[in-house]
Amino acid sequence: MVVAGGLCCLMFAVAATLGHSQPPADAPQTSQRQDDELDGRTIEYWIEQLASDSYSRRQRSSVILEKAGNEAISALAEATKSGDFEVITRAIRILQRLAVRQSIEDEGGAVEELTRIAADSVGSRGVVARDALSNIVSMRSDQAYEALNEAGVFIGQSTFVPTSPRMMALIRIDDAWNGDVDVLRWLRWIRDIDTVVLNDKACRDDVLIHVSRMPALTNVQLNNGDLSRRGLESLTNLQQIRVLIFNYVQFDQQPTDTIVRLPLVESLRMFGTNLDSEGAETIRDTFPGVLMEITKGAFLGVQSDMTATECRIQSVISGGAAEKAGLIAGDVIVELNGKPIKDFFDLKDEIAKADIREEIEIKVRRGPGDDANEVVLKAVLGRQDVQ
Structure with a gap:
């Protein structure tokens, strides 16, 4: 019995030793990295140093908190509630720098905190947060213009309605576009243009879905393409659609159920689509105050x-x-x-x-x-x- 008990204790000891000797592979590295970034201190410690009497100490704490990245976001947001303008300003500027490091589609993390602070705060805290968001939008917008232009997306003055000579600021994606769908993620950062034209190879679901994320979008023209319900549904997320034009667009199924849910306010043109007559009547009845032009697409000229x-x-x-x-x-x-x-x-x-x-x-x-x-x-x- 003594031997058996001793063996049992030995097995337990070995198991316990093995359990503690094989932690997850990245645990020591992660812990060590965090210690290195924080110089052996805590995030809370460095948050306190933002109010230090020493300028160099305040600068050092800003650098270290920025290096801490996502781990510091909550503490930085909390720090903006202090009455110390220096702390508020430094915390928000760190959040701003962390925000621009996020993916252009990531609205969480530092972007989410800055947005919340800007919306909910009055006084200097709100002013500084709104200024930070404005700087982010301005920087992203400049990057968006550059990336989209390089991809062959037209951004400038052009006509929108084929029969009208009136020029307006718009984005046009057509055969000059290089076909890189990923670059269209930048469209969400174009905040000062409300009109988009999609032609030919660009008149399709995945392109329209990116276009529908433009915050100012109200005018859309789609020419010579094919759309499914998935692409058309993306337009239901807009606040309003002033002008919507489909020229020679074919739908994979009757689009009536989706179109009647669109926030149309001014005009709808469906020229040469495969919309059936019953659907056309339903759409007309749904939008009695909207100017309608629904035809088979024949053109006299x-x-x-x-x-x-x-x-x-x-x-x-x-x-x-x-x-x-x-x-x-x-x-x-x-x-x-x-x-x-x-x-x-x-x-x-x-x-x-x-x-x-x-x-x-x-x-x-x-x-x-x-x-x-x-x-x-x-x-x-x-x-x-x-x-």
């Missing part, structure tokens, strides 16, 4: 004065169906496929019913006053150039 009481052609778009049919500026369209045309809106309504490549018959009044002649022309409707 004329411009007219929408305030006039007749449909007089002001200009003919080069290369369009109208030019090919022989329509000229000054012609007054009076009939389309036998139906009277009183103004430009009548013309738009009739063209909206037609399919791409459909042949139509147009009767125009050509020439001045009483000398005008009626001319009948045939046009094959095409697609609008939305590049």
Whole structure:
């Protein structure tokens, strides 16, 4: 019994020794690294030194707390509650430097603390925190412009609506883009542009999802691409959408259920999509105050004065169906496929019913006053150039 008891004690002792002799591989290194970064002191100790009478001591504590990284964030945030302006300023500046070291998509850590302090605080604490956030946004914005430009993303003045010459600040992603989706993470840091155009290869889900994270985004145009419900759903996260345009976009399934949940406030254009007629009616009923243009995508290619009481052609778009049919500026369209045309809106309504490549018959009044002649022309409707 004595031998058995001794053996039992020996086995227990060996097991205990083994249990303490094999800690996780990184435990000693992590502990040693933290000790080295803190110079053998605690984070709380170095927080106290931010208020030291010695300038060099305050400087040293700032350096050490910054090296401590995430481990010091909570203590630094707490330190900003002190009434000492020196401590508040130093703690927030350290948080600012830690924040810019985070991933551009990481809103936790120091970024989260600074955001909370800026929102909840009054007086110097809030002012310094808001200034720090402003500096971060400014720096990230500069980096975003540079990264996106290098990737072939257009950022500048351009037209937004193809039929309007008005220039506006916008971002356009098209075939000039190098295809690097990862670089589009920077879009969330573009805070001063509210308009985006996606063309061709860029008109797809993963690109739209990054675009939808832009904080000021209110105008979106999507041209010649394919979207699934996943991509379209990303637009439901916006605060509001003033203008939304789909030109020749095909959806993997009927988009009605998603579109009716979008925060539309001004206009929706769906030109040449595969939206069915039932979905179009549902969307119109959902947004009675929103300007709607939902068509099959056929395009004649004329411009007219929408305030006039007749449909007089002001200009003919080069290369369009109208030019090919022989329509000229000054012609007054009076009939389309036998139906009277009183103004430009009548013309738009009739063209909206037609399919791409459909042949139509147009009767125009050509020439001045009483000398005008009626001319009948045939046009094959095409697609609008939305590049």
